Amino acid sequence: MEEREGGGARGASGRRGRGELESDVLAALWAADGPLTAGQVREALPGDLAYTTVLTILSRLHDKEMLVRHREGRGYAYEPVRDEASHTAQRMRSLLEGGSDREAVLARFVSELSEQDEHVLHQLLSGHDARAEDDHSGGRA
Template structure:
């Protein structure tokens, strides 16, 4: 078994699982156009190998999170969804997996800052009035 410190950025300098994917997605979301692997590499902190970035881009593409566009001898990548939509999809997926939706939502709301709580109230107030899908 490997040392847990390796997975969490310990002495070996390895990143936690998912951290590279998150960094790559953040770089792509911040870009105004599709990026090549080299362009993504230039936007990421730390010393990463070009092949590592290619692997992450390929995995994200295989998961359906990125689309590829041919550029020269390689590809440029862009996210399928914007950051807000991707985050909402993940939140909804987590909610669906829970066995007690009320408890999960209650805990989520109780952890919100006052500002986020006001924003959520405002959004729900505006949405409820126009929603006519039986939910």
């Protein structure tokens, strides 16, 4: 298992499938403040993707009507289409509220924090260079 994971790390950008690349591009565009050009998208993505690859993915997402684009200089700047996403948001919210055992179906990225958790987390993230100290306090949850 460890060997395989190591392999995954080496090929982090090389082995991503088409679907994963689409997700990465879409995520970058949604995270941005405004429309992005292909070059800007490429900068926001991890790894060294070829410019043409990014361009291909952008035009494919545009064909699927998930992006809108407008001329900017010699190329286009892309922006995600928002109306479907807000419909989806409502449905997904109701899915999340569907009872306590939904937990088994939906794996959420982060669970809730208590006030103490929040404090500990701030400490961990601000001072993780002082790793030795963390090890000493490892017993506290």
